[in-house]
Amino acid sequence: MSMVLRALIVDDEYPARMELRYQLSQFPDVEIIGEATNAREAMTLINALDYDVIFLDVQMPGMTGIELARSLKGRAVVPKVVFVTAYENYAVSAFEIPATDYLLKPIEADRLAETIQRLREAKAASAGEGRPEKTGEAERPSAEARPQLSFLLCEKDDKQIPLPLNEIVYIFSEGYNVYVQTYSDRLLTRHTLQELTERLPSTQFFRSHRSYIVNIYQVKEISPYFNGAYIMKLKDKEHSEVIVSRANVKRMKELFSLG
Numbered sequence: 001m002s003m004v005l006r007a008l009i010v011d012d013e014y015p016a017r018m019e020l021r022y023q024l025s026q027f028p029d030v031e032i033i034g035e036a037t038n039a040r041e042a043m044t045l046i047n048a049l050d051y052d053v054i055f056l057d058v059q060m061p062g063m064t065g066i067e068l069a070r071s072l073k074g075r076a077v078v079p080k081v082v083f084v085t086a087y088e089n090y091a092v093s094a095f096e097i098p099a100t101d102y103l104l105k106p107i108e109a110d111r112l113a114e115t116i117q118r119l120r121e122a123k124a125a126s127a128g129e130g131r132p133e134k135t136g137e138a139e140r141p142s143a144e145a146r147p148q149l150s151f152l153l154c155e156k157d158d159k160q161i162p163l164p165l166n167e168i169v170y171i172f173s174e175g176y177n178v179y180v181q182t183y184s185d186r187l188l189t190r191h192t193l194q195e196l197t198e199r200l201p202s203t204q205f206f207r208s209h210r211s212y213i214v215n216i217y218q219v220k221e222i223s224p225y226f227n228g229a230y231i232m233k234l235k236d237k238e239h240s241e242v243i244v245s246r247a248n249v250k251r252m253k254e255l256f257s258l259g
Contacts, residue, residue, distance in 0.1 A: 003127065005119055006050070006195075008034040010042040010065065011057040011084065016105065020055060020084060021176065023107060027116050034190040039063035044160050045190060046072070048153045051079040053100070053119050058085040066090060069097045080122060082115055149199045154180050154187035161187060165204065169236040171196060171213040184237045206255055208232065208244040216255055 007030055011017045017035055024030045036042035038060050058065040069081045080100040091102045101115045151162045169181045173193050180187045197207045208214050221233040230244040244252050
């Protein structure tokens with residue numbers, strides 16, 4: 001199975017981020033687990049998570065993309081950098097950093113495919129995929145590769161909020177965005193639901209549906225729904241109701257010791 005490339009998109013223009021997100025969605029092994037509108041936001045996300053690649057605009061308010069990429073040198077884990085810009089004249093500076101690639105907007109599909117293949121090869125080389133396979137039990141991924149979250153980084157009113165996990169009632173996706181519901185507030189997070197499913201404690205957080213993750217300690221009531229599904233009423237101010245899809249009912253019953 002191919003390894004997933006965990007990507008961060010950094011661009012101050014919303015249409016540009018959405019276009020790149022769409023183009024990257026054509027590659028099943030690319031997972032976008034963060035977006036930032038400037039270098040300051042990007043650095044906060046980079047400090048919180050390990051990314052394989054940053055798709056980075058050059059000209060942004062405040063610190064430029066070139067300056068951000070230079071500031072990453074010397075870190076224990078340095079993501080690959082792919083510059084995405086409308087300007088050709090920064091290419092020399094970009095490859096001095098060095099950057100993995102330099103893409104000009106609008107990005108051509110074939111050109112992006114070349115970049116993704118280059119990133120795949122770099123990750124495979126760093127992981128030693130080219131080595132002969134070992135006999136016996138297959139090696140398991142190191143737990144350090146995807147460390148468990150101890151808090152969830154959220155956003156509200158241009159502020160970064162490190163939210164303690166016990167304050168989360170549930171998490172849900174809406175369009176391109178993922179939101180975190182607390183008792184009385186709703187916050188945006190740049191994580192994807194899939195990443196949160198992997199990195200939140202499985203003894204506390206339950207993926208009840210493809211669009212929802214629930215903190216099981218914030219469940220007030222559980223009721224049968226229809227076609228084998230269930231509904232959870234939660235302990236937030238609005239007593240939100242979240243569906244448990246039929247495919248996830250077995251796991252729900254295990255978590256709550258239901259017969």
